[in-house]
Amino acid sequence: MNPSAIETIVRSVLAELGQQGSGEAPQPAPPLTPAAAADEPLPDLTLPTARRQVGVVGAQRPEVLEDLLKNTPARIAVGRAGPRPRTEASIRFLADHSRSKDTVLKDFPDNWVKNSGFLELRTEIVEKDQYLTRPDLGRRLCMDSIAKLGAECVNQPQVQLILSDGLSTDAVVVNFDEIIPPLLKGIERQGLKLGTPLFVKHGRVKVEDQIGELLDAKVVILLIGERPGLGQSESLSCYMVYSPRVASTVESDRICISNIHAGGTPPVEAAAVIVEMVQKFLREGRSGGQAK
Ligand code: B12
Secondary structure (H helix, E strand, C coil): CCHHHHHHHHHHHHHHCCCCCCCCCCCCCCCCCCCCCCCCCCCCCCCHHHHCCCCCCCCCCHHHHHHHHHHCCCCCCCCCECCECCHHHHHHHHHHHHHHHHHHHCCCCCCHHHHHCCEEEEECCCCHHHHHHCHHHHHCECHHHHHHHHHHCCCCCCEEEEEECCCCHHHHHHHHHHHHHHHHHHHHHCCCCECCCEEEECCCCCHHHHHHHHHCCCEEEEEEECCCCCCCCCCEEEEEEECCCCCCCCHHHCEEEEEECCCCECHHHHHHHHHHHHHHHHHHCCCHHHCC
């Protein structure tokens, strides 16, 4: 192709991008983060500081974009190179994605569960890959744990608290100290009979129905790690149900309080709401769509 044809194409592309076609080679956009010297570690693009950088080159009012970025963790104002995201934005996307995948696959730090003071139970899952491919097995306790439940746990509690890793171990570890003490305190203040606090490894939401039925519990509270997103991987959900039964397929009897983490529903606030819901379920003798 001759040089004038190439220049015509460059000019038309630049015009399409709203830039001046000066004939000179387009200037590369500045990097989002300062170039690291060879001996400096590369910046961690999963940190909030990286997320808050404006990637739009030549924005008319960059302060508006900065303001927007302060108010949302959403992936906005990343800029573009032609029709594509810029390299840093693409790499940040990949980094966030990897972190989410790591969170799903991660196990608890050594002795974490033991030190939590919760009684550890297991589902029929034996390892993580199986957990991801067989949700049905994560909804049932293994035989050993069923026996443990019968032998070691408070029977007929008014409130049964269960914690489970689910899809994010980090969600459980990071939020534990903020949510568990106020939750236990709140239940105690109401003078309610609390069951043995349980931890279910490799659990799915519906495992709370089996535990609730076996213990003949009134209200069951399950705090479980949510599926991580690209911006948030430390979020807990609370699934609560009144007098659950394994045979029930009515999911609407359950309620869900999601997005529990420091940047969402603060764990302490969530604890207060959960205690309120417990009282409501007990008062009305039902939960979810059935409750008024
Ligand atoms: C994945 C997901 C789904 C999947 C679940 C399938 C699966 N096996 O994973 C599908 C697409 C089916 C789904 C459907 C719905 N979902 Co949904 N879902 C999610 C999501 C993204 C992650 C949930 C998770 O990580 N669970 C933990 C794992 C370990 O649980 P699990 O046992 O594998 O899966 C169970 C739960 O995910 C549960 N579940 C999923 N959504 C909901 C919603 C409610 C109200 C209940 C009670 C249970 C429930 O059902 C699964 C099977 O038992 C959350 C967002 C979030 N940030 O939490 C929204 C979220 C929980 N879902 C929501 C809603 C509204 C629904 C629907 C009611 C949408 C609709 N109008 O149909 C339905 C109801 C489904 C039901 N079970 O009754 C809302 C709940 C809002 C609230 N506070 O009540 C959330 C928080 C999304 C949001 N921000 O709006 N969901």
